[in-house]
Amino acid sequence: MFGAEAHWTDAAGQDTGSGDxxxxxxxxxxxxYRVALANKVLKHYGLTLADWDGTYFVLANRTGRSEIxxxxxxxxxxxxxxxxxxxxxxxxxxxxxxxxE
Amino acid sequence: MxxxxxxxxxxVTGFLGSGKTTLLQRLLASPELAGTAVLVNELGExxxxxxxxxxxxxxxxxxxxxxxxxxxxxxxxAAIRDLYGKREQGTVPSFDRLAIETTGLAxxxxxxxxxxxxxxxxxxxRLGNIVTTVDAVNGGLHLAQHPESVKQVAxxxxxxxxxxxxxxxxxxxxxxxxxxxxNPAAPILESAVDTIGPDQLFTGDxxxxxxxxxxxxxxxxxxxxxxxxxxxxxxxxxNRHGRDIYAFSATFDRPLDWTAFGIWLTMxxxxxxxxxxxxKGILQVIGxxxxxxxxxxxxxxxxxxxxxxxxxxxxxxVRKLPRQVIERSLSAFNRLATGGERPA
Numbered sequence: 001m002f003g004a005e006a007h008w009t010d011a012a013g014q015d016t017g018s019g020d021x022x023x024x025x026x027x028x029x030x031x032x033y034r035v036a037l038a039n040k041v042l043k044h045y046g047l048t049l050a051d052w053d054g055t056y057f058v059l060a061n062r063t064g065r066s067e068i069x070x071x072x073x074x075x076x077x078x079x080x081x082x083x084x085x086x087x088x089x090x091x092x093x094x095x096x097x098x099x100x101e
Numbered sequence: 102m103x104x105x106x107x108x109x110x111x112x113v114t115g116f117l118g119s120g121k122t123t124l125l126q127r128l129l130a131s132p133e134l135a136g137t138a139v140l141v142n143e144l145g146e147x148x149x150x151x152x153x154x155x156x157x158x159x160x161x162x163x164x165x166x167x168x169x170x171x172x173x174x175x176x177x178x179a180a181i182r183d184l185y186g187k188r189e190q191g192t193v194p195s196f197d198r199l200a201i202e203t204t205g206l207a208x209x210x211x212x213x214x215x216x217x218x219x220x221x222x223x224x225x226x227r228l229g230n231i232v233t234t235v236d237a238v239n240g241g242l243h244l245a246q247h248p249e250s251v252k253q254v255a256x257x258x259x260x261x262x263x264x265x266x267x268x269x270x271x272x273x274x275x276x277x278x279x280x281x282x283x284n285p286a287a288p289i290l291e292s293a294v295d296t297i298g299p300d301q302l303f304t305g306d307x308x309x310x311x312x313x314x315x316x317x318x319x320x321x322x323x324x325x326x327x328x329x330x331x332x333x334x335x336x337x338x339x340n341r342h343g344r345d346i347y348a349f350s351a352t353f354d355r356p357l358d359w360t361a362f363g364i365w366l367t368m369x370x371x372x373x374x375x376x377x378x379x380x381k382g383i384l385q386v387i388g389x390x391x392x393x394x395x396x397x398x399x400x401x402x403x404x405x406x407x408x409x410x411x412x413x414x415x416x417x418x419v420r421k422l423p424r425q426v427i428e429r430s431l432s433a434f435n436r437l438a439t440g441g442e443r444p445a
Contacts, residue, residue: 034360040437041364072363076371088372089365089430090422098433 028054034072042075044097045083049075107227110181110199110216111303115234116243116250117205120263120292124234125202129164133299138169138188138196140180142204157193169193177201178215181222198303199226208249209256210378232302233257234292237268240276244283254280255346255378255418257287259302266293284418285348345420346378351428353413356387358438365434369427376422382415387438 031051038049042059050058052068059075060066061082069075080087088094115121125141128134155163161171161184169187173180181201187193203212209231216222233253236243240262243250254260260280265273277289290297362384370377417427 030360034364037358037360037437038364041368041434073367073371076368080371086372087368089368089434090373090426092426095426095430095433098430098437101437 038072038075040101041094041098042079044094045079045085045087047079047083108197108199108225109229109303110201110226111229112201112203112209112212112231113234113302114203114207114209114212114231114253114257115205115261115263116236116240116247116253118239119205119234119236119243120261121202121205121234123263124261124292124297125200127297128200128299128302129168129170131298132166134164135167136196137198137200137299137303138171138184138193140171140173140177140184140199140201142173142202157187161187161193163194167194169196173201177212178219178222181216181226185221185225198229200303206247206249208252210252213256230258230303231256232259232261233287234261234263235276235280237262237265237273237276241272241279244279251283251346252378254283257284260284260287260289261292261297261302262289263292265291283346283348286416346418348416348418349424350382350414350416351424351431353385353415353432353435356385357413357435359386361434361438362386362431365431369430373419373422376420377417378420379418380415383413384415385411385413 031054035049035051035057042049046062048060050060052058056068056070057072057075058066059069059078059082065082067078067082069078076087113121113125125139129139157163157169160174160180161169163169169184171180171184181199184193184199188195201212203209213228213231216226216228233256235254240250244254262273262276262280268276273291280287280289290301295301366380417424419427
């Protein structure tokens with residue numbers, strides 16, 4: 001089912017889809033935390049990520065264009081297309097920006 | 102489902118002519134292979150006729166040990182699903198381990214990806230040890246000329262040097278050194294010297310409940326540090342594929358935030374997947390009392406720490422990517438979360 005696919009980044013390895021037992025967060029809290037952390041990286045590319053109904057993520061740029069993604073790993077190719085440049089965690093400019101967060 | 106309930110999949114890889122088929126023939130004749138299903142490229146190649154117990158269909162046979170042997174027709178994913186279906190229907194003996202022979206030119210990464218990405222497969226199977234055969238006579242040449250061969254060595258959990266009796270000691274030692282540089286933690290067996298049974302090759306991986314720490318110790322106990330590549334390799338460098346690849350281990354004093362680690366690793370694999378050959382390690386995750394093991398797919402939870410040292414240790418085998426930048430980047434991402442940390 002679209003949007004229902006679990007990914008190893010979803011929880012601390014429990015893959016249950018029921019939250020993050022490591023942190024005691026509920027599934028919803030865990031998703032919102034994931035979105036908040038991802039946004040600290042994505043803002044470097046002028047993009048924002050939002051949770052949509054606990055099922056999908058929505059990636060948007062400053063012009064209001066948006067795309068739906070299933071899970072965290074699927075964010076990066078879409079982000080790269082929307083930003084028009086490589087999303088590379090080893091890019092010194094990105095590392096410096098993340099260090100300033 | 103817990104990792105212990107999943108069927109481990111062992112990959113047997115190695116360059117053309119490196120003795121993979123000979124190794125498989127030897128294994129298939131062993132009674133210890135009962136309970137294992139083996140997917141091979143060609144049933145004819147492994148010459149099973151003298152071993153045959155019964156033929157299930159044109160692609161599948163059962164050997165006297167109870168081992169199921171099956172040919173991969175085109176698509177590996179389809180072959181595994183078909184075999185699993187036969188197991189469920191009872192048309193082949195039940196098996197609790199699957200071994201897959203790759204073609205000699207195969208890059209093992211897509212095979213690993215197939216296992217991890219297909220929902221049906223990853224709900225029933227998990228990756229076990231990867232065994233790579235290296236021909237002591239021609240292995241040096243293969244490593245110098247074929248990037249697939251380098252990848253096969255770099256991803257291995259266990260290396261089997263073949264034909265060392267033909268190569269002579271000096272050549273075998275040179276190849277051993279080359280393999281160590283690409284993959285410092287994988288034990289090296291010699292098929293001409295060592296007794297190699299299914300136990301030696303297939304068991305003892307990280308998620309194996311009986312023996313899960315052995316692999317972790319092997320990976321993390323050794324001094325994992327090989328030479329980083331030079332900035333510019335000469336175009337005529339005959340060993341350029343091997344020189345680009347190196348391994349290092351990074352230790353972190355304070356726990357990792359799982360979410361930050363997930364964001365960082367998915368982004369790294371997106372940007373540099375081709376150049377990240379292996380990431381493996383024991384992680385101390387914020388809020389988790391026990392260690393977590395990650396190998397770029399669903400993590401495995403261990404029962405406890407084997408030593409008093411509870412720090413996160415990650416081993417990377419990468420091509421060209423600079424160690425300092427990887428460490429700095431992961432640390433920066435981890436500090437996005439509360440309570441981040443720096444490499445030790």
